[in-house]
Amino acid sequence: MENTSGVGVLDKATSILGALEAGPANLAGLVAATGLARPTAHRLAVALEYHRLVTRDLQGRFILGPRLTELSAAAGEDRLLAAAGPALTRLHDITGESAQLYRRQGDMRICVAAAERLSGLRDAVPVGTTLSMKAGAAAQILLAWEEAERLHRGLQGARFTATALSGVRRRGWAQSIGEREPGVTSVAAPVRGPSNRVVAAVSVSGPIERLTRHPGARLAQAVVEAANRLTEALHHP
16 A cells, blocks of 8 residues: 555555545455455454444445544534634624524534624523524424434424424525524524535524514525525635
8 A cells, every 4th residue: 555654554444445435335346446355354344334434335335434424524613613703793783683503412402603682682592502402493404404214313302393394405494483482583594514414503593572473584595695605615615
C-alpha cells in the first residue's frame, strides 16, 4: 500500500474504506482493490461494520456505513454554528419573532443557536435547552425524513401523526400550535448537510395571540429561506 502511516492495521482499515468509496464490494472485491489477504480483509471489514463505519446492502455487499455520515455532520457543526448567528438574526429581524436552530441528540433535541425577541410576549429558548422530540415544529422536521424504523419509533407517544409528517415532507416545512406548550406556536424548516440528510431545524416561535393558529401562512417562506441559507453554507464552505 502507498502512503503508509506506520500503523499497519490503521492503514489497512483505511484502504478498505477507500475501496468502498468507489461503491459496494463483496469480499473478493475488497481483496482485489486493497491487495489485502482474504482473512485480513474479512476481519477488518467486520470490525469496521461493528463500529458502523461499514455496513451491508441488501445483496450482502460491504458499503460505507452511517457512522461516516454522523462524523461528517459533526465536522460541519462549527461551520453551521458560524453561519447560524447571522441567519437567525436576519430571520428574527424579518419576522419580529424568536428564532432558533435545533439539532437532534438521541431522543431529544437541543437548541444550539438562537436570536431572541427582546420585548413583548415572547417564547425564549436559551441556547443549550433540551426539548422533547415528541412535540413542536422543529421535532417534526428532525423526524420527518428519518428512515422508516426510526420514524415509526419516534412517533410513539408523539403529539403529531405520520400523516402530519407526510404533509411536512410534501411542503418542506412544519408548524405546531400548542404542541410543546399551551399558547405557543412555531414554524420550522430543515437544514441539510452535504449528503442531503437533515442535520438541523430552523424554527421561529411565539404566542398564538400574535402568530395566530395558522403561523405557516405568515412565516413559512422566511423560515424556509433561512434554512436554505444554512444548507448552502454547509454545501459551499
